[in-house]
Amino acid sequence: MQSVLRLAGTMLCRSTARPCLSAGAALCQSAARPSPSAGLRTSAVALAGPVGAEPPLELRPLNKDRSNPVPVETSIAYLQSAAYRATYGSEPVWRSYRRNHKGHIPPRKTRRTCIRGGQLSTGNPCPACRDEYLVLDYRNVALLRQFVSESTGEILDTSRTGLCQVKHRELLAAMTKAREYGTLAFDVPFRVYDYNEYKPSAA
Amino acid sequence: MFAGVASRDPSLYFFSSRVQELLFQLNDRQHDLVFKPRKLGQKLEAPQYVFMTDEDLDKERRRIEQRLREKLQVPPVLGPRKPIERVLAKDPRLEGLHDSKLVCIDISPDLSDRKRMITVREPDGTLRTANWNERGRINQIFLPVDGRTVTMPKMFEEPHLTECLDREEYVSVLDRACVQFEPDDPDYIRVTSATYDHVDAARLYERLQSTRHFGALAFYLAWHRRIDNLLLYFIQLEKLNQAVKLIHLYRLLRSAEPVSDQTPPTRQESSQSDGYSSSSDSGSESESSDSDSEGVQLDIIRDYIENASVKRPVLELALQNFQHLSAERRRVEREQRRADGRQ
Numbered sequence: 001m002q003s004v005l006r007l008a009g010t011m012l013c014r015s016t017a018r019p020c021l022s023a024g025a026a027l028c029q030s031a032a033r034p035s036p037s038a039g040l041r042t043s044a045v046a047l048a049g050p051v052g053a054e055p056p057l058e059l060r061p062l063n064k065d066r067s068n069p070v071p072v073e074t075s076i077a078y079l080q081s082a083a084y085r086a087t088y089g090s091e092p093v094w095r096s097y098r099r100n101h102k103g104h105i106p107p108r109k110t111r112r113t114c115i116r117g118g119q120l121s122t123g124n125p126c127p128a129c130r131d132e133y134l135v136l137d138y139r140n141v142a143l144l145r146q147f148v149s150e151s152t153g154e155i156l157d158t159s160r161t162g163l164c165q166v167k168h169r170e171l172l173a174a175m176t177k178a179r180e181y182g183t184l185a186f187d188v189p190f191r192v193y194d195y196n197e198y199k200p201s202a203a
Numbered sequence: 204m205f206a207g208v209a210s211r212d213p214s215l216y217f218f219s220s221r222v223q224e225l226l227f228q229l230n231d232r233q234h235d236l237v238f239k240p241r242k243l244g245q246k247l248e249a250p251q252y253v254f255m256t257d258e259d260l261d262k263e264r265r266r267i268e269q270r271l272r273e274k275l276q277v278p279p280v281l282g283p284r285k286p287i288e289r290v291l292a293k294d295p296r297l298e299g300l301h302d303s304k305l306v307c308i309d310i311s312p313d314l315s316d317r318k319r320m321i322t323v324r325e326p327d328g329t330l331r332t333a334n335w336n337e338r339g340r341i342n343q344i345f346l347p348v349d350g351r352t353v354t355m356p357k358m359f360e361e362p363h364l365t366e367c368l369d370r371e372e373y374v375s376v377l378d379r380a381c382v383q384f385e386p387d388d389p390d391y392i393r394v395t396s397a398t399y400d401h402v403d404a405a406r407l408y409e410r411l412q413s414t415r416h417f418g419a420l421a422f423y424l425a426w427h428r429r430i431d432n433l434l435l436y437f438i439q440l441e442k443l444n445q446a447v448k449l450i451h452l453y454r455l456l457r458s459a460e461p462v463s464d465q466t467p468p469t470r471q472e473s474s475q476s477d478g479y480s481s482s483s484d485s486g487s488e489s490e491s492s493d494s495d496s497e498g499v500q501l502d503i504i505r506d507y508i509e510n511a512s513v514k515r516p517v518l519e520l521a522l523q524n525f526q527h528l529s530a531e532r533r534r535v536e537r538e539q540r541r542a543d544g545r546q
Binding site for chain 1: 212214215218241242243244245246247273274276278279281315317349350356357358363364366367372375376378379381382386387
């Protein structure tokens with residue numbers, strides 16, 4: 001446990017060996033913690049909470065295995081859990097992510113994928129790949145809403161979200177399905193009717 | 204449902220200017236909600252601040268009123284459409300020439316989509332006009348409408364439709380139904396009826412207030428003679444104007460003669476309603492403006508409650524509560540004025 005915590009302390013944004021909050025403990029009812037401003041940087045002290053409170057959320061080592069996809073129901077429950085709140089707070093999951101690249105202008109496209117051979121194969125994986133409990137599915141509305149612009153209703157581009165191309169395409173597919181099944185409400189153009197086309201022919 | 208062989212055709216009543224005016228007046232017409240911007244992926248512009256003279260301001264106000272009417276245009280209420288297929292020619296010698304149907308469409312841009320020529324040549328050589336289903340799909344392929352899909356979205360099928368309604372996304376469902384379907388499509392009638400029933404059962408009328416769908420909801424309820432819940436809602440909110448207008452709409456739609464624009468409002472109209480005899484006084488005064496006195500309004504409402512309502516005790520209780528409240532208010536105002544006068 002100590003070595004994992006030390007790792008978290010020394011390596012900040014560029015760390016791949018980031019300890020994650022255990023989802024198993026996440027689904028237990030802990031008291032709501034104020035979210036740390038840096039999003040993903042959590043410390044055992046912040047997580048411990050006041051003495052005599054519910055059992056604290058556990059830190060567990062990073063899991064790079066993505067060969068067993070998480071069911072969407074688990075992901076939906078995760079987004080309501082204390083572990084999610086402690087990790088991301090009330091901000092979208094992509095807010096605290098920063099891409100690594102040479103120079104100050106990022107490449108136009110993000111990387112193609114973070115997962116190869118069923119394992120995380122990159123340093124600094126994208127926001128959807130690094131947390132295996134974030135499943136982009138048409139039923140997971142709480143997650144999908146984070147990738148839609150508040151003001152214009154557009155799906156956010158990878159230049160803002162930092163998603164890898166494969167995950168971005170999964171997002172687009174999930175959004176199309178969400179609109180098809182009506183799980184995500186969205187605006188349609190206003191239809192103007194010409195009443196003359198529908199009036200009954202004069203009797 | 205508006206279906207049925209012997210049932211009346213709502214389109215004979217819907218387009219009358221008096222019904223249209225009632226539907227417009229029943230709406231709250233809050234400008235903030237009517238002009239709420241739709242998020243359609245467009246680039247947002249900064250608001251403009253303009254200096255105006257009084258004349259400019261009047262002109263702008265008239266323009267806003269005009270735009271309000273456009274935004275609150277009620278989707279047409281029609282009965283379900285009748286089949287439109289007919290065989291134009293039979294050519295048995297063409298059998299075996301093609302193994303699939305061929306569809307021909309006239310894509311002239313100045314034609315109405317409902318009147319466009321669309322024909323189908325079957326593999327057995329029959330040439331016929333396309334049925335409504337085929338017409339909808341082919342029109343959407345060649346002359347696409349923004350926001351419409353070629354096939355019906357699964358959102359309008361069960362169980363997804365019920366799930367959307369349980370999440371109370373009424374306006375979203377109705378807006379999309381308006382874009383997707385024609386008003387006489389049986390699917391459109393099914394979806395809108397299910398939505399209005401759900402709104403009525405949950406009493407969530409304010410979700411549709413200040414939208415174009417409130418008029419359609421009021422028409423639906425009045426047509427099916429189920430205005431009691433909505434009437435109760437208006438009375439509890441002390442909107443007697445709207446309550447009276449709803450009763451007028453109910454009476455108009457119940458009259459045996461379809462309402463036409465030519466005949467002026469007369470006393471005969473109210474007496475024609477079968478099984479619902481109202482006093483001739485309230486019949487003639489019913490068409491006057493909002494400035495009806497409260498007493499007259501209460502008379503009209505009480506008349507409806509006694510003669511035609513289903514939920515009589517609940518409505519009577521609500522009316523009594525309203526009268527007590529307004530009497531209390533008047534008493535408090537009188538005492539306040541007396542106290543102010545003394546000072």
